[in-house]
Amino acid sequence: MKNKINKNQIVIRNVMLILLFIFVGLFGFSFYTYKTLESHVDYSNCVSYIPYLDTSLKNNY
Structure with missing residues (x-):
């Protein structure tokens, strides 16, 4: 039994x-695309499609 418990702990840790x-990775990728969009695209067009970004931009500026 002890060996089985240890194996389960290793599997859980790996997962x-x-x-x-x-x-x-997803967070870094989304942050990277957000930064590149911010530098290349006029952001006022995209804001209406993404409510979360809309609120965060209003809080920042």
Whole structure:
């Protein structure tokens, strides 16, 4: 039984690490695209389509 519990803990830890990497990758990618859009595109056109960005932009400026 003890060996099985240890194997389950290792599997859970690996899954958590993979999910963490995926989450960080998605967050970094979205942040990167947000920055490039901000530098290249007039943002007032895109704001109406994305309510979350709309509120965050209003808070920032």
